[in-house]
Amino acid sequence: MERTFKWQDLTHKSRQMVFCLTFLLLCGMSIGSAAMEVGFIYLGEKGNFTEPALEFAERTFKTKQLAKADLKSDTFKQFGVIWWHDGDADPGGLSNVEIEAFLDYAESGGAVLLTGAAIRYATPFGLEDAQPRKFGPVENDGSNVGIIVLKETLELGLVDGLKNIDGKTPQVDDWIQVNSTGYPVSGDYFDTIWENFTTLAHAWERGTNYTDRIAAFGYWEAGAGKVFNMNWRLPNFHKNNKDIDQIEKLTENVINWLASESEFAAVSAGGKLPIVWGRLKNSH
Numbered sequence: 574m575e576r577t578f579k580w581q582d583l584t585h586k587s588r589q590m591v592f593c594l595t596f597l598l599l600c601g602m603s604i605g606s607a608a609m610e611v612g613f614i615y616l617g618e619k620g621n622f623t624e625p626a627l628e629f630a631e632r633t634f635k636t637k638q639l640a641k642a643d644l645k646s647d648t649f650k651q652f653g654v655i656w657w658h659d660g661d662a663d664p665g666g667l668s669n670v671e672i673e674a675f676l677d678y679a680e681s682g683g684a685v686l687l688t689g690a691a692i693r694y695a696t697p698f699g700l701e702d703a704q705p706r707k708f709g710p711v712e713n714d715g716s717n718v719g720i721i722v723l724k725e726t727l728e729l730g731l732v733d734g735l736k737n738i739d740g741k742t743p744q745v746d747d748w749i750q751v752n753s754t755g756y757p758v759s760g761d762y763f764d765t766i767w768e769n770f771t772t773l774a775h776a777w778e779r780g781t782n783y784t785d786r787i788a789a790f791g792y793w794e795a796g797a798g799k800v801f802n803m804n805w806r807l808p809n810f811h812k813n814n815k816d817i818d819q820i821e822k823l824t825e826n827v828i829n830w831l832a833s834e835s836e837f838a839a840v841s842a843g844g845k846l847p848i849v850w851g852r853l854k855n856s857h
Contacts (some may be wrong), residue, residue, distance in 0.1 A: 575735045609704050611636045612652035614644070616661050617690065622660025622757040624709055626688070626810040628657060629709060634828065642801030644671040649678035653838030654831045657691040658808065661710060664690055672697055680796025682836025686828060687800060688808035690758040700793040701767050701801060705760040712755045713813055718806045719750040720790055720823070721782060729730035731773060731826045735819055748777055751823055753815040756806035762788040769793050776805055799834055801827060 611634040615623050630636040639648065639655075644667070649655050655678065667675075676698060679685050687695065695701050722743045726732055737747040762770070764786055772791040776783045782791075788807035810819060832838040 579673065588830070609654070609829065611828060612643075612649060612655045612693075613637070614639045614655065614657040615666030616641055617659040617758070620661030620710075621712070622689065622809070622811050624810070625660060625812065625817075626658045626660060630823070631808060633821070633825055641671075644674050645683075646674045646677040647684060649674060650681070650693070650837050652683075653835045654684045654686060654828050655693075656686040657690070658686075658688040658744045659690040660688075660808070660810065662690070662758060663693075663707075666809050667676035667694065667697065667765070676686075676795065678837075679798035679800055682797040684798055684831035685800045685833040685836075686803065686824075686831060688757075688759075688803050689823075690760070692760045692804040693803055695762075695793065695800065695802060696852065697812055697835075698795070698800065700795065701762065701769060703762055703766040703768075705762050707758075707760045709756050709758040712811060714756070717750055717753050717754070718752045718756075718776065718778045719748055719816075719819075720807070722747045722749065723772070723774055723778055728773045729830050730774065731823065731830060732825055734822050735826075749819065749823075751816050751820040752806055752809040753813075754809075755811055755813050756809055757811070759804050761805045761806070776807065778806065799831060801831055803827060830850045 578825055611630055613627055613636050615627065617623070619627070626630060627638065637652070657659075663745040669779065675685060677851055693705055693707065719738070720726070720747055722732055724745050727743070732743045732749060735743055735749055737749050739742045743749055762763045767788045770791055770793055772785050772787045772788065774790040776787055787805050788802065789807055790803055792799045792801040803824070808824070810817065814820065
């Protein structure tokens, strides 16, 4: 005999899940930059490489600047993505408690973006055993740099809205320029000395294809979360960069993708009822 479905047959949590999903389907669900909350960190100087990055984040997302006293797991979990960018000076060391705060947030399903000197903390975080190179800042060296599109780059939407060096919509193997000159305080894991990194685009400088040698664009898995690395010469938000629109759009795409992966990103249903997506996913 067939059994007729009854609302009463569902557990409380299941009914709650069905209600939430039905509401979101009816009202329209979006995880977008307008509603997405970003915690922005810089611990060094607020100079010509760092201040414009913060200004971009504040224009593009619902961004809150976090101070050193805010480096706590519970604070981080209020944000879909934590973006740490230090472009002007080395930010100094982190305590074990502060390192654990980053790791707990990431391993619990959060998403961290490291740019500029922040790359140097991938090793203290335990994501790699190797020590990255250190260099910068240089305001003007006349060197054009960018990324080379992989299949994964396209599939994840990381180059949506960008143009290749011929001014066309990017395809696999295309070169995209995101920086016309100079670079912030930064670093890389040059010459394949990393072991755990997932590359999502290759990097190039002038006519050189580095073909996965510098671990400049991609992520490490950390428990249930991700720590994304966009470094080397790529994240240049300085006014000297004539390709500022390209690096800003690339960064926006990366942050939106990280938000879609984050347990702590807010879901906006028709502009109403913000819900923490991770809690909704884990409620059934």
